[in-house]
Amino acid sequence: MLRARVLTAIVLLVGLLAAVFYLPAAGWLAVCALVCAAAAWEWGALAGFARPLRIAATFAFGAACLMLGHAAGFASPAASGGALLVPLYAASAAFWLLAVPAWLARKWALSNTVLALLVGFLVLVPTALALVQLRAIGPWPMLAAMAVVWVADIAAYFAGRAFGRNKLAPSISPGKTWEGAIGAVLAVLSFGFGILLWQGASLPGGALATAAALVAWTGVSIIGDLYESLLKRQAGLKDSGSILPGHGGILDRIDSLTSTLPMVALGALLLAR
Incomplete structure (x- = not known):
C-alpha cells in the first residue's frame, strides 16, 4: 500500500508539473475540466445518484467548467482576469464559511437530488476554475496556493500520529485530532x-x-477535509473512488483544495481591482 501510494504521488506530481508548465492555456483548461468531470462522477457516488444521473452530472460539470472558462477568457494565452467568476467564487466562499460549519454540526445528508447537484456544482466547478485562473496569474503562485494545503495535510497527519490525544471530530473522522490541527497551523505559518x-x-x-x-486558510482546508469525510461516512464509503492507487479517488486528493482555492482566486481578483 505504501509503495503504491508513493508511486502514485510521484506520477501525479510529475504530471501536474508537466501540465502546469508546458500546456497552453486552452490545454490546461481542458485538463481542469476533465478533473472536474472525474470528481463529479465520484460526487455522484457520495450523493447516491443512479448511474444515468451520475453520467449526466459528469458531463454537465465538465462542460460547465469549459464554458465558464472560455467565457472568462481563460483559453487565451494572455488571460489573467476572471472578473466574470467573482459571483461564483463568492457563492463558494459563502457555502464553505457559512453553510458547511452548520452542515458538519448537524450532520445533514445529501438526501435531495437537486440539493446534491447544486452543492456538487459549488464544490467542484469553482475549484477547477480557480486552478485555471491561478495558473493564468502564474504557475508558481498556483503551486504555492496548493502547497499550503499539502503542507497542512502532511503536518496534520504526522503531528496527529505523534501527539494526537484529543479528537477533533470523532463522529465524522476519528483519526483527526486537535494536536494534528495545531501542527498544521504551525507548519503553514x-x-x-x-x-x-x-x-x-x-x-x-x-x-x-x-x-x-x-x-x-488552514482552518478552511480542514473544513473541506471534514466535509468530504462526513459525506463518505454517510454514503458508507472508505474512499470516494479507486482511480488513484493507494490514494483512493480524485475527491480524496482535492477535498481541502475545494474549500480553499476558490477563496484564493476570489482574493486575487479583489486585490487586483
Missing part, C-alpha cells in the same frame, strides 16, 4: 512566512494580518 521572506515580498496588511490569513 512557517511555510507561508518562509516563502514570503524568501521572495522578499511585503507582508499584506502586516505580519499579524498575514498570520491570521494563514491560520484561516
Whole structure:
C-alpha cells in the first residue's frame, strides 16, 4: 500500500508539473475540466445518484467548467482576469464559511437530488476554475496556493500520529485530532512566512494580518477535509473512488483544495481591482 501510494504521488506530481508548465492555456483548461468531470462522477457516488444521473452530472460539470472558462477568457494565452467568476467564487466562499460549519454540526445528508447537484456544482466547478485562473496569474503562485494545503495535510497527519490525544471530530473522522490541527497551523505559518521572506515580498496588511490569513486558510482546508469525510461516512464509503492507487479517488486528493482555492482566486481578483 505504501509503495503504491508513493508511486502514485510521484506520477501525479510529475504530471501536474508537466501540465502546469508546458500546456497552453486552452490545454490546461481542458485538463481542469476533465478533473472536474472525474470528481463529479465520484460526487455522484457520495450523493447516491443512479448511474444515468451520475453520467449526466459528469458531463454537465465538465462542460460547465469549459464554458465558464472560455467565457472568462481563460483559453487565451494572455488571460489573467476572471472578473466574470467573482459571483461564483463568492457563492463558494459563502457555502464553505457559512453553510458547511452548520452542515458538519448537524450532520445533514445529501438526501435531495437537486440539493446534491447544486452543492456538487459549488464544490467542484469553482475549484477547477480557480486552478485555471491561478495558473493564468502564474504557475508558481498556483503551486504555492496548493502547497499550503499539502503542507497542512502532511503536518496534520504526522503531528496527529505523534501527539494526537484529543479528537477533533470523532463522529465524522476519528483519526483527526486537535494536536494534528495545531501542527498544521504551525507548519503553514512557517511555510507561508518562509516563502514570503524568501521572495522578499511585503507582508499584506502586516505580519499579524498575514498570520491570521494563514491560520484561516488552514482552518478552511480542514473544513473541506471534514466535509468530504462526513459525506463518505454517510454514503458508507472508505474512499470516494479507486482511480488513484493507494490514494483512493480524485475527491480524496482535492477535498481541502475545494474549500480553499476558490477563496484564493476570489482574493486575487479583489486585490487586483
